[in-house]
Structures are given as C-alpha cells and as structure tokens.
Amino acid sequence: MVDIMILFVTTLALVTAGELPFRNTSLSWDDRVNDLINRVTTEEIMVQMSRGGSGPHGGPAPAIPRLKIDPWSWNTECLRGDGDSGNATAFPQALGLAATWSTDVIHKVSEATSIEVRAKYNFFRENKQYGDHKGISCFSPVVNIMRHPLWGRNQETYGEDPLLSGTLAYSFVQGLQGGNPRYVRTNAGCKHMDVHGGPENIPVSRFSFDAKVTERDWRLTFLPAFKKCVEAGTYSFMCSFNRINGIPACGNKKLLTDILRKELGFTGYVVSDQAAIENIIDYHHYTNNSIDTEALCVNAGCNLELSTNLEKPIYFSMLDAIKAGKLSKETVLESAKPLFYTRMKLGEFDPLKMNPYNYLDMSLVQSEDHRQIALVAAKKSFVLLKNNGSFLPLTKRLKKIAVS
Numbered sequence: 356m357v358d359i360m361i362l363f364v365t366t367l368a369l370v371t372a373g374e375l376p377f378r379n380t381s382l383s384w385d386d387r388v389n390d391l392i393n394r395v396t397t398e399e400i401m402v403q404m405s406r407g408g409s410g411p412h413g414g415p416a417p418a419i420p421r422l423k424i425d426p427w428s429w430n431t432e433c434l435r436g437d438g439d440s441g442n443a444t445a446f447p448q449a450l451g452l453a454a455t456w457s458t459d460v461i462h463k464v465s466e467a468t469s470i471e472v473r474a475k476y477n478f479f480r481e482n483k484q485y486g487d488h489k490g491i492s493c494f495s496p497v498v499n500i501m502r503h504p505l506w507g508r509n510q511e512t513y514g515e516d517p518l519l520s521g522t523l524a525y526s527f528v529q530g531l532q533g534g535n536p537r538y539v540r541t542n543a544g545c546k547h548m549d550v551h552g553g554p555e556n557i558p559v560s561r562f563s564f565d566a567k568v569t570e571r572d573w574r575l576t577f578l579p580a581f582k583k584c585v586e587a588g589t590y591s592f593m594c595s596f597n598r599i600n601g602i603p604a605c606g607n608k609k610l611l612t613d614i615l616r617k618e619l620g621f622t623g624y625v626v627s628d629q630a631a632i633e634n635i636i637d638y639h640h641y642t643n644n645s646i647d648t649e650a651l652c653v654n655a656g657c658n659l660e661l662s663t664n665l666e667k668p669i670y671f672s673m674l675d676a677i678k679a680g681k682l683s684k685e686t687v688l689e690s691a692k693p694l695f696y697t698r699m700k701l702g703e704f705d706p707l708k709m710n711p712y713n714y715l716d717m718s719l720v721q722s723e724d725h726r727q728i729a730l731v732a733a734k735k736s737f738v739l740l741k742n743n744g745s746f747l748p749l750t751k752r753l754k755k756i757a758v759s
C-alpha cells in the first residue's frame with residue numbers, strides 16, 4: 356500500500372513538472388539540453404555566461420521566469436568545508452590534507468564537505484535564497500604545483516608533487532560529486548588551469564604573470580593533476596590569471612580546447628578566475644577592448660565569466676562580438692550547453708523527489724560524524740618540522756631518517 360502511494364506520488368510529480376521537454380526525465384540528457392538551448396535567446400545566454408559569481412556582484416546567473424528557471428549560484432568554494440555560508444564543519448586546509456598522504460582521508464573530507472554544501476543548498480533553495488556561496492558548484496580542488504613558498508595561496512594546494520596532487524585530486528573530485536548513477540551531489544571544479552605559479556622560481560604578480568614553460572615541463576609537471584581531474588569526472592575547471600607562453604590562460608585555445616577537450620576528452624565547463632578576463636585587457640594588455648576579449652575567450656573554450664564588474668562583465672559584449680563577425684552564434688550555443696547540462700545533472704530540472712541528494716538536510720551540518728572526520732584528518736595531517744627538544748627520542752648518531 357505504501358509502495359503504491361509512493362509510486363503514485365512520483366508519477367504525479369513527473370507529469371506535472373514535465374510540461375517542457377527539457378524537464379522530461381524520460382528523454383536523454385542531450386535531448387533535454389538541446390531543447391533548453393533552443394528555448395533561450397542569445398541575449399539570455401549572454402547573461403547566463405556572464406554571471407559566474409565573484410563577491411556579491413558577479414552572480415548569481417539570473418532566473419529565466421518564462422521557462423520557470425530559477426537563479427543559479429556558480430561560486431561555492433568547498434575546499435575544506437563550507438564556512439563561507441554560515442555554520443559548517445571546518446576540515447584541515449588542503450596542504451594539511453596532502454600531508455596525510457591518504458586518499459581515504461581526502462575522500463571522506465570532500466564527501467562530508469559536499470554533504471554539508473548540498474544540505475545548505477537544499478535549505479537555501481527552499482527559502483529562495485540565491486547568491487555567493489549558496490550553490491552546489493564548487494571551485495575545488497586546487498591542483499596547482501607549489502614550488503616556492505612566496506606564491507600566494509599556497510596553503511590551498513597539495514604541494515609540489517604532480518603525482519600526489521593528481522592522486523589526491525582524483526579522490527577529492529569523486530568525494531565531492533558522489534556516487535549516484537544519475538545525479539551529482541555537488542560538482543567539482545579543478546583549478547587554476549594552468550602553470551599558475553610557473554616554472555620560474557620568482558614569485559611575481561599572479562594577475563599579470565607570463566609563465567614560460569617548455570612543452571615537456573608543461574606536460575610532466577603542470578598537466579598531470581588536471582588530467583586526473585578529467586579521469587575522476589570533474590564537471591568543471593577554472594582557468595588561471597596568468598599567461599602561458601604569452602597567451603592568457605582564459606583565452607588560450609591550445610590549453611582549453613586542444614589539450615583539455617580534444618586530448619583529455621573533457622566535456623564540462625570552464626569558468627574564469629575572478630576578474631581574469633578583465634585582466635586580459637587591464638594587466639596583460641593582450642587585447643584592448645571587450646569585443647576582442649570576449650571573442651578570444653569564448654572561442655578558446657571559456658564557458659563562464661567570473662567578473663567583478665556588476666555593470667558590464669566582458670561577456671556582455673557577446674552580441675556585439677557576433678555582430679562584428681568575431682564569434683559565431685553556434686559557438687555560443689555550444690558554450691552554453693555544458694552549463695545547463697551540469698545544472699541538469701545536479702538535479703535542477705528534475706522532480707525534487709527523484710533525487711536522493713535533495714533529502715540531505717541541515718541536521719547533517721556539523722554532525723558528530725563530520726566532526727570525527729575532521730578530527731582524524733587533523734591528527735593525520737601533523738608534520739614534525741623540527742625535532743626540537745628531542746621531541747622524538749632519536750639518537751644523535753642518525754644523520755637522516757625516513758618516515759612513512
């Protein structure tokens with residue numbers, strides 16, 4: 356009897372919510388995405404691709420009321436818990452997690468983080484709250500190779516080893532995204548792509564830096580961890596502030612299309628780092644107007660702009676770039692597809708009841724389970740930097756020791 360009731364309720368939900376094909380769960384994802392793309396105007400796509408977030412100004416991507424599409428927040432951090440949007444379990448910073456040398460710890464931490472992010476999103480959505488750090492699309496993990504202590508935000512990386520970074524990133528991505536065959540719990544976004552931090556041993560402004568990298572070093576040092584992210588199934592990457600051999604990362608077709616899509620087989624979306632696209636004009640002086648910059652980045656494969664400019668993100672020049680013949684409408688439509696596909700896989704256009712992740716609730720935030728995971732991770736992250744005061748009773752005759 357109970358089973359019949361549940362079946363009845365589910366069927367009812369499918370029929371009432373399924374009036375447009377992009378909401379029809381019997382259709383393939385591709386058909387649904389194509390249907391949706393055919394219903395939005397180029398102007399609407401322009402706005403959707405311009406609102407990746409960034410502080411209170413850049414997002415969320417606005418609602419499309421005539422299609423009953425709600426706003427969407429693309430910018431949630433997820434690196435070590437979800438403290439940016441209120442109470443959350445605080446997990447050790449990424450560098451500490453790397454010091455655990457444990458894919459199991461990383462997986463548990465990212466899973467717990469994802470559960471809390473999703474639980475809060477379910478609450479926010481129910482209360483119609485959209486904005487900064489209120490979404491389920493993550494800007495994590497950070498897989499930059501850290502070779503010099505003076506680079507900024509080193510603590511967010513897994514250190515200097517490409518193999519370790521990639522191995523941990525793989526677990527982190529899978530922990531965030533969850534193991535459901537149909538849905539993604541929260542989507543990962545590996546960053547910052549690429550050569551951020553550079554092979555050079557000289558920290559300079561990461562906003563205007565031109566990383567000079569040989570093809571060999573690029574592929575052996577700066578790409579392997581990103582490749583592991585693709586293998587783990589990440590839905591997103593974030594392109595970095597710097598240039599790579601003269602070409603800004605977010606406008607770098609070799610990186611974002613030839614390598615990332617064609618070679619590594621990535622099919623998701625690329626979001627620009629905060630103001631990275633504006634910086635192509637202001638810091639790199641690589642282009643000198645928004646139309647050329649727009650065309651450069653969209654044609655290169657950057658799907659979503661994370662602008663700090665509320666009035667006029669660079670991607671607001673989309674229609675002008677099309678008019679000027681520098682960007683094709685077809686490219687724009689293709690660029691928007693992974694954005695809507697990701698939202699679909701996160702469950703946005705399906706009946707709520709179909710998706711088990713919609714049942715994660717606020718009681719999971721700072722749960723005893725998650726606190727225990729944080730405690731274990733913290734204990735395993737301890738590193739003895741100096742054996743001061745013979746903290747470890749080691750004999751002086753030992754010159755070097757290896758600890759595993």
Ligand SMILES: *[C@@H]1O[C@H](CO)[C@@H](O)[C@H](O)[C@H]1NC(C)=O
Pocket residue numbers: 369370373374379380381382
């Ligand atoms: C959903 O798609 C299926 C398969 O094409 C179709 O049979 C069904 O009528 C559609 N449902 C609605 C509510 O449009």
Ligand SMILES: *[C@@H]1O[C@H](CO)[C@@H](O)[C@H](O)[C@H]1NC(C)=O
Pocket residue numbers: 441442
């Ligand atoms: C955060 O947790 C504290 C302590 O449990 C509680 O008093 C407070 O109301 C919580 N804040 C929110 C926004 O939930």
Ligand SMILES: *[C@@H]1O[C@H](CO)[C@@H](O)[C@H](O)[C@H]1NC(C)=O
Pocket residue numbers: 642643
């Ligand atoms: C902008 O760049 C173009 C192409 O590099 C150049 O021809 C033009 O003179 C520049 N305009 C200004 C105002 O600097």
Ligand SMILES: *[C@@H]1O[C@H](CO)[C@@H](O)[C@H](O)[C@H]1NC(C)=O
Pocket residue numbers: 743744
């Ligand atoms: C180092 O060890 C000495 C002797 O045990 C102690 O007095 C000192 O506080 C320790 N320093 C640190 C930084 O722990």
